[in-house]
């Protein structure tokens with residue numbers, strides 16, 4: 580793993596960081612590299628309310644905020660909440676969001692930014708957050724620009740984008756990664772059970788294991 | 802939230818009659834529906850903090866309920882409601898959940914704007 584000074588993760592939902600790049604985060608933290616998560620929304624429109632319900636549409640944001648703080652504690656990383664609203668990110672002005680992100684990056688001065696790969700990230704908020712993050716990084720002159728890794732999660736990613744440039748086997752951090760995922764108690768079980776039931780992912784246990792064990796990224800070229 | 806008690810919810814719905822109220826109305830099958838099942842489509846709509854004033858209201862159903870609010874110039878309707886709560890801000894929260902506890906529909910009424 581290359582030496583980085585500061586890593587900034589830009590994703591829209593509480594739990595994206597745990598499912599998507601918590602092993603990578605733990606690896607960086609082990610090397611003493613600071614990691615900051617810029618979390619776009621509070622996942623206000625999440626659907627998992629429990630059975631019987633423990634959350635309502637109105638109480639969910641606070642619950643997810645606490646879960647996010649707990650997960651970031653497990654991952655030993657800083658977090659800033661950006662205050663956008665779940666499901667509306669793609670309707671914000673991309674340049675405006677990019678400028679907002681840039682103002683935070685100016686302070687944090689990361690050497691690496693991790694975000695979603697626009698168009699290959701399944702959820703519209705994922706695509707929109709990725710697009711804005713890439714625009715923010717693009718604003719830097721080439722010699723000051725941090726490296727950018729994009730995370731693709733569509734089923735067709737390899738067919739279209741080819742093999743990822745970076746693939747970490749995070750087995751050594753798996754236990755902590757699952758702890759971070761489980762910190763998102765309100766959403767994790769629903770998400771994991773969807774994995775288990777999906778006809779798309781029949782050999783799921785295997786497939787989910789693989790999906791969670793290997794964290795892959797494409798290096799963005801500007 | 803608790804399972805809907807029709808008579809009680811009807812009473813609460815009537816408290817908001819002929820008042821300017823804020824509503825949150827939503828239906829969704831989740832942003833991952835088609836990711837996890839290629840046969841499915843993602844379907845959803847929501848509207849939040851829109852002010853309405855209704856003059857007539859009914860909740861109908863037995864295990865899953867429908868609510869219809871009649872306004873001077875229109876209607877608001879929600880189907881598939883299973884749970885309700887009158888929260889600490891005196892807001893009426895109605896929601897329909899599937900067997901796994903996933904929200905499918907929400908219909909909420911408040912005299913003050915939602916956050």
Ligand SMILES: [Zn+2]
Pocket residue numbers: 591592594595702705
């Ligand atoms: Zn997400």
